[in-house]
Each structure stands twice: as C-alpha cells, then as structure tokens.
Amino acid sequence: MIMPDVRQRVMLAPYTTLKVGGPAEYFAIAKSEEEMAALAGFARERGLEFTVIGGGSNILVSDDGIQGLVVKNEIKGVSSEVDGERVFLKAGSGEIWDDVVAHSVEAGWWGLENLSAIPGTVGATPVQNVGAYGIEVGEVIASVRVLDITTGEISEIPATDCRFGYRDSVFKNEAGRDLIILSVTYVLSRMPAPRLHYRDLEARFAEHGPVQVSVSKVRAVVMDIRSGKFPDWKNIGTAGSFFKNPIVSVSDHERLVDIYPGLPAYTDGEGRMKLSLGWILDHVCALRGYREGNVGLYERQALVLVNRGGATASEIKNFSKKIREKVFEKTDIEIEMEVRMLGFDESNSKK
Numbered sequence: 001m002i003m004p005d006v007r008q009r010v011m012l013a014p015y016t017t018l019k020v021g022g023p024a025e026y027f028a029i030a031k032s033e034e035e036m037a038a039l040a041g042f043a044r045e046r047g048l049e050f051t052v053i054g055g056g057s058n059i060l061v062s063d064d065g066i067q068g069l070v071v072k073n074e075i076k077g078v079s080s081e082v083d084g085e086r087v088f089l090k091a092g093s094g095e096i097w098d099d100v101v102a103h104s105v106e107a108g109w110w111g112l113e114n115l116s117a118i119p120g121t122v123g124a125t126p127v128q129n130v131g132a133y134g135i136e137v138g139e140v141i142a143s144v145r146v147l148d149i150t151t152g153e154i155s156e157i158p159a160t161d162c163r164f165g166y167r168d169s170v171f172k173n174e175a176g177r178d179l180i181i182l183s184v185t186y187v188l189s190r191m192p193a194p195r196l197h198y199r200d201l202e203a204r205f206a207e208h209g210p211v212q213v214s215v216s217k218v219r220a221v222v223m224d225i226r227s228g229k230f231p232d233w234k235n236i237g238t239a240g241s242f243f244k245n246p247i248v249s250v251s252d253h254e255r256l257v258d259i260y261p262g263l264p265a266y267t268d269g270e271g272r273m274k275l276s277l278g279w280i281l282d283h284v285c286a287l288r289g290y291r292e293g294n295v296g297l298y299e300r301q302a303l304v305l306v307n308r309g310g311a312t313a314s315e316i317k318n319f320s321k322k323i324r325e326k327v328f329e330k331t332d333i334e335i336e337m338e339v340r341m342l343g344f345d346e347s348n349s350k351k
C-alpha cells in the first residue's frame, strides 16, 4: 500500500486562491489513485472526516480550519483516444484545468475552448459543472471515474448519471457525498464546432467581421475577455464568482424588469429565468467596487469578491451576508453562494 505522509495542523490559506482559512487537523497530498485510496482508508479506519481539495479556487475555508483529513489532489495523467470525428480525452482529477484546455486546443480539438483560463483542477469541473461563455462542462463530459470512500470501490459514472445542473451535480449532493473523483473523460470534436452565442463572445467576433474561426482564436478571445473582467488570482485573493446567478420565475423576472429595465436575463431551458447578479449588484445596488475593511467586490466585475489582503473567513462571510441582504432589500430575491464553504457548521465535507 502506498501511503503518503500525513501531517498535522497544516495551514490551508496558502492552498486556496482566496488566501484565507485555518488549519487542517490532518493534511496529505495524493499523487495517484492508489495514494488517494490509501488516504481514504486512513480516514475511514480512524473515523475522520475526509475532504479533498484541488486548486482551492472555489472554496472558503473557515478560520477554525477543517476537522479530519484534508487531501490535496495531485492525481495526474492525460491520455486520448480518437474515434472517428470524436476524441475521448481522459485527465487525472489533479491536473491543472487550463493545462488540459491548452492541450486540447493545441491538438485542434473543439469543446473546451470557451472554458479557457478558469483556475482550478480537472476534478472540480464535474463537481460544480463549471461553466463560462455559453458552455457548461457537463455538455462535454463522457464519464467520471470515482472512488467510493466508504467501500474503497472504484467505478465509472456516465455523464447521464451525473445530474448536471447550473453549478450543480450529483457530487455536490447527498447521493455523491462519498464519491471522490479520480479522473474525468471529456468527449471532444475533431470537426469545427464553435460556440459563439454568449453575448461577450458574439460581440468580439462581430467586431472583426466574418473571420475564420479557429479553436485557438476562440481560446485567445475568451482569455482576453476574462483578463479584462477577472482579477489575476495569482496576485489578488479571489474565488471567481462568489454567488450564483439567481434563477427565478417568469413573473419575478417580469416584476424586476419593470422596475429595472435592461436587467440581462436568459431562459434556463426549464421555464425559469436566470438573472445576471453582476448587473444587479452593479446597476441596482451600486455595489461594484464596494469595500469594507479587507473585503470588496471587484471594480470590473461585481460578482467577484476579492480579499484586499489580510481578510479572515468570518469577515468574508459577514460581508457576503450583507451583500445578500442588500440584494434582498432591492429585489426580494434570495441569492446563494457559488463558492463552497468548508469547516463551517453548514458546510459539507465528505464523511
């Protein structure tokens, strides 16, 4: 059995892009499926909570840290298999997501290019069904290989059983509570399949008139749009969008558009409307760039919360509560966090 070092009281802040959070009671790094399985066994035998982190780019860790064993996933490996016009690209869950996107774009394969420059690892993509610029990763996932930490069994879950929703999947819910993602297989296209309907992308391609759209061009444009809106997480503490865009009934949407004309909204495909919370925070609540102490909403994208340096998790939590209240005051809508909270009472680490 390959057993990595397990250390005690390791500070987690450096392992998160928000740069906050207290210690893990126990901490280890898993570099292979075997190591992940051995660590799951270690936690099981001792009755410890088991929490896996990837790039730490979508989590808020409490100041008290996380009880039990926290494992940083560094399971690597990328392989591909061509099947006619399709390519099945399999990546270890600890691979850096954007390296995998870059690799697929260099090979000329279509499917991941709109999801360029998103921080984090492969394993996080199915968990929260990462989405950007008109695509959600669940649309290009073929299957997910998982370890059940209660039994130690490994199995392959087809995408149709992953219950992908808006920033949601089986892995975020009770049914997937004991499943650890080991690798993800994406199904890509060798034939051009541009997806340019998202407003910002459409506008950028329209500026240049009819151009030959290549997969690398789409990646370049997405990276350029993102760099104008998102802070560089290597220099500024952030976890991307801090809240989800609220999904409301058609009548709530109509009520709000009456009061706030211009509010961008999209159908969610299921008879409800997804509203742009960034726009609401900016144009309705005037909170773009708003700051309290060490925490603020980014000047160029109000949905992005930033740690201006030295913020604590409780400061961020209180700040986000205030933002929720301000949005509710103006819109009567209750917003939800997009970032996953770990080590708080209401958070859900693996058993």
Ligand code: EPU
Residues within 6 Å of the ligand: 131, 132, 133, 134, 198, 200, 229, 239, 240, 241, 242, 243, 244, 245, 264, 276, 277, 278, 279, 280, 282, 283, 288, 300, 301, 302, 303, 338
């Ligand atoms: N807007 C403003 N002011 C702002 C922010 C946004 O007016 O301060 C307006 C924009 O002009 C636009 C609309 O609101 O009309 C939507 O903004 P944007 O296109 O930037 O996207 P978003 O809805 O704010 C979502 C995802 C992002 C993803 C982008 C691009 C969520 C929670 N966020 O943001 O995902 O990158 O679309 O597709 O769904 C993440 O999940 O962490 C994330 C960054």
